[in-house]
Amino acid sequence: MSNSGKHDVIVIGAGISGLAAAKFLHEQGLDVLVLEARDRVGGRTYTLKESKTKYVDVGGSYIGPTQNRIIRLGKELGVGNYKVNEEEKSILLLKDKVRTFRGSLPSIHNPFLVMDYISNWRLFDELAKEIPLEAPWKCAHALEYDNLSVENWMDKNCWCSFTKEVTTMFVRLAFATEPRDLSFLYFLWYIKCGGGLLRFISTSNGGQERKMIGGSQLISQKIAERLGNRVLLSNPVNKIDQSKDDIIMVTVKSGEIYQASYVISAVPQAIIGRISFNPPLPALRNQLIQRMPMGSCIKTIMYYDTTWWRNLDYCGIALSDDIVGGTQDDTKPDGSYPAIMGFINGQRAREVCHLTKEERKERVVQYYCKAFNSEKALHPVDYIEHNWMEEEFSGGCYMGATPPGVLTSYGKVIHKPVDRVYFAGTETATAWSGYMEGAVQAGERAAREILHAVGKIKADKIWVDEPESKEIPALPFETSVVENMIPSIPGFLKFCTATTSVATAGILVYIYRDKIIDALK
Template sequence: MGPTQDRVYRLSKELGVENFRCYDEGIAIAYNRGKWRTMAGLCPDTWNPFLYMDLNHFWHLVDEMGKKIPMDRPWDFPEAEEWDNMTVKEWADKTFWFQLTKDFVAVQCTLGFCAENKDMSLLYFLWYIKGGSGYLRFSSTENGAQERKFVGGSHQISLTMADRLGEERVLLSKPVTEIAQDADGVTVTTATGDIYKSKYIIAALPPAMLNKITYTPSLPALRNQLNQRYPMGSVIKTMMYYDRPFWRDSNYSCLVLADGIICGTQDDCKPGSKYPAIIGFIGGDAARETCHLTKDERRDLIARRYATLLKNDAALKPVFYVEKNWMEEPYIGGGYVGYTPPGVITKYCKVLREPIGRLYFAGTETATKWSGYMDGAIQAGERAAREILHAIGKISKDDVWQEEPESKDMPALPFEESFLERNIPSVSGFLRFVRTSLMLTAIGGAIWLKRDMIQNLVKI
């Protein structure tokens, strides 16, 4: 949780779930194609001014392009179809000059979306980051999306809500197999054979998981097709525990962006915990390529990788290891969120939040802000509830979508950029400037030469 995620902060505060700031001191690391670099801000450090231009251009361009996208209707603007039919890889290959920049974009996809850049729509990539309040907020720890964690884990929010609602209203281990609706209401059947009736129903599943349910009447064609085209990301979340946070000895923050088995890490030294840990994510192709290994084999591969990334053999001696393969979860299917391949947003997503009779849709994929996060899930759930309140005449249509006031306890501070970061051109922009300057110089020289020749002729 971090600034601008005001809904999850408000709810956690109501429920009495406390939070703490994540460790964000020291040097971050980038590792790419066997080369170890430190991070300068949110980009790999480099001595090459042209590479710096390219990297700086990347994240500024993401925000600049995102300004054009309407968050509630990302299919409805002039460039929508062009951007939606293009993969992130295709865009990066034709936009950026250096392989490191292209690789950096790829790692952002693997870590942020658990998907490969070759599989994901550019429009989705831009829309998602804009919904995360822009690239800096989306990517940062301090003042960003990774700033805080919940004491006892974010599951404390779910557990506390369930406790307040009461066990007779929160039914576990009863997966829904069928939803039937008619003019009188909705009938829900579970795998345990239980039957429940209601006036309306909200499905807060990822789109890909909605097809595990039988519907009567059947879902409309476009909705059925959408569900088939909105896959979950591929990710294994890992926790490597040590007897001491050895990376801090070298002043490393333990924030790492890398290619290979681990695409990103973060320091996970919880207050009061006896053993410090490193969170590491295996995402995209790496998750699919290593999911057949045993848990111990993955642990050993990761430990060796940490020894390389953190330049310390202490990484080879973990005291404990925990992992969660989200791809094995039968009612989730992956993580952290569903994403769209090329063409899906403009052809199918118009029905993403559209009710079907008495069936309404929530889930973080349907959020227009912080989609993929708990904050987006809360926005979606509250919106769907208000849609039903509007359907039964309790509130007006204008009250369905409501803005959340900014938290005074977790304000979104502006990010400070240097003069160079704000004004340095892209490589293409710089070359255009040089070309134009040379042309103007040549034209000026020609004019001067011609003037000099005319003056000499006049003298003769």
């Protein structure tokens, strides 16, 4: 196929979202061309293949129940998956104090900590339920929530420093940013996007349950193989010109100009601003892309001779407020290439990004020695890292998130086409935004918008639910009666005040019972 002449659709970005869109349109008979700035496909999924590691994902890699689109796509493309190890105990390290636990949430014995921690996390789920996935800015309390950062909300509602510390750790690990920089409305919406708090944060039965055999970049590589020379690498787009009625002119860095009837932008919102538009982007769209920064993330993988942590009854999951916010066992499914993956995120990433690779490695192994309480952590056989803040065509990872005030002021344009330019990318998803699942949903939705524009489908077929995977079904989470009934600290104090008042009244009635009886005669 020649890439000269006019195409039906040009897709900008050969990550999972752009390639999912291109695949969908190609299968519907449209002439598609994909322009990718990098010298590889995959976007924020990136799999290195070396003799020392076989393969390793230094970008996005996790899938799980309810992520039915990426599961379907992986099955169709012949990409297998395996469960991440969670057989043994997990670790929580806060303020240099180590706690061990099994499951998604750590056990705590102080009753006031339990009340504050459990009730606040339960409240996140309750508040998230009221957020419309397709339009969080329409929530009844949208302005109230959006004007707060997560830190503001914690300052107003958390009684115990432990609750604040755990929530800060969670925000840093899940969003690669700090609570002060994240809108509380966006935070709640994101939890709902992930199917609720437990689904979102869990490994088993949650968003981090599985990885792909051979690496997640295989998804993009296999789609690109199907599309053949319709995918052009090393072609960053500089300009999109829609000034003519029937044609869009797309100019790349080399000066080459490609023509199409429609365009799909599948790059992060923060990167769109590098493209010159004629006519200029509408005001709110132009302002939005300046206000959706990418997360700060350095992904690390430490290799060892053995899975020594399993011998100590640790599964490899360690959550902390230290340099590495969260870890997972990254050993291959057959037990080969023992490794621990760790994320350095948010402020921690910014604090160490100026160090050399060897200096960061030393910081990480020292942390593992402390967290797992083992000198064996100090003797890795290999170390790999990828600093996503240095990625020219991503600007960070995992995704762009909105600071306070942005979602209600600008969010309504995130899905809105600009004339014949449509927008994909995981940030525009309404299910598992920030994950590979969100990338597929957004890409296929943008493709359907174009199919509707050309008269192939009706408007009610643009947003389509995905059937649940039979191979990876979502199981219900079991919570105890105590977890469901435990009050918040304010609720407990009100109860105590009420019961004390009743008891006091009862005592007074008993003391003055004769006088009361005489008065009633």
